[in-house]
Amino acid sequence: MxxxxxxxxxxxxxxxxxxxxxxxxxxxxxxxxxxxxxxxxxxxxxxxxISRLDLASIDEREDGGLTIGALVPNADLAADPRVIDRYEVLSRALLAGASGQLRNKASTGGNLLQRTRCYYFYDTGSRCNKRTPGSGCDAIGGANRILAVLGTSEHCIATHPSDMAVAMRALDATVLTLKRDGDRRRISIHDFYRLPGDTPHIETVLDTGELITHIELPKPPSGRQAYRKVRDRASYAFALVSVGAVIHIQERRIARAAFAFGGLAPMPWRSQAVELALIGKAPTRDTFEAAADALLAEAKGFGGNDFKIPLARRTLIATLRDLTEH
The missing domain is CATH 3.30.43 (Uridine Diphospho-n-acetylenolpyruvylglucosamine Reductase; domain 2)
Structure with missing residues (x-):
């Protein structure tokens, strides 16, 4: 070092x-x-x-939502009774994300900024555009089993590793920041991450030295919530595919749907096409298949990770089935 x-x-x-x-x-x-x-x-x-900053509280909002300090440990956030009761998808995602020891140390803000676990990113002897811009990408044509099938580019096929961020995207969270010039920003989680394009080393819209101070959750969504994670082993493993889901059934139709995905893309992935394929429809196998078609319409495997495409289909359909059964 x-x-x-x-x-x-x-x-x-x-x-x-x-x-x-x-x-x-x-x-x-x-x-x-x-x-x-x-x-x-x-x-x-x-x-x-920044570990001594006064950013470790979880506070109520007037609309029934929560403001979460960037230094709240993942363990505390997962165990907070308000999170368990109102934002089950978030609590479950955090508990699926790491060992107890890591959850005790990992911060909420830091979790959003995790770097990819691509083997070539960690190996300084390999070519990696995310680590060394312009050097190339050895993952394309290499060992890419854990890597992305959506949102990739010819420069990078890395995946974002966070479970918590998947749930935050399903919940329409907002990231609050402080910039070096003193300005404060409110950034929708949907605008926070960047796709790799030809600059995979630029992963978020944060400016240099911009500090995450809080994350806001809006009022709890109606309906049922779930987080399903498929991984190689039962604990302390990153997602091959994960789904953070919120769905509300009204008069035997899907009235609201919010679905975010992990393990599939360079950012926590949310597809409006999936939600449009569900809203207003009866919760049937045909509806679920149409949603899976929408999710994977532009999916592209790179050899070792081809299996993720049918796995994502099965995982989404299983999650929908579980959430819509009486």
Missing amino acids: KTFDYRKALTPEAAVETFDGETARFIAGGTNLLDLMKLQVETPDKLVD
Whole structure:
């Protein structure tokens, strides 16, 4: 690990002021960043420690939603009675996401900013446009079993690893930030992530030194919620396919549907076409098949991950069946 400057920040304003240069990084729980530093994938010149900021509370909103501090540990968020009662999909996603020890350290803001677990991204001897822009992508034509089949480009087929972010997207969360010039932003989770295109190293719309301070959840959605995760082993494994779902049945028709997917794309994936295929329809096998067709219409496998396409179909249909059964 290369040497670096280390600074503690006691306020969000001090944190963004202390952050200078493209190679500085904020650190909270460090459950992803420290691994990347040990492997020299990330080589920051400065770490700004934000773990002491007053951003670790979960507060009620007037509309019945919640404001979640960026430093709330994943374990605390998953176990909060309000989250369990109102946002079951989020609690289940967090519990599916990692070991208990990691959930105790991992922060809510940091979870949104996890880097991909693509083998070539972690191997500094391999070509990876996400790690070294313009170097190429060894995952295309390589060992790509865990990688993306939606939203890819000729420059990158990495997947986003977060379970929590999938649930946040299904719930229409909003990310609150503080910029280095003092401005504050509210960013819809739907606008927060970027597809790789020809700049896969730019993963979000955050500016350099912009700090996530809170995540807002709107009032709880009506209907039933679920999080289904398919993985290689029962614990501490990243999703091959996951589904975060909210669905409301009214008069034997699907009145509302919100579906987000993990393990399939470079970002938590949400498809309006899937929801349009469901809303207003009776919850039948034909309806579910049409939704799966909409999800996978532009899916593309790269050899080792071809199996994800039929797996995603089965996972979505199984989730729909479970949520619509009486």
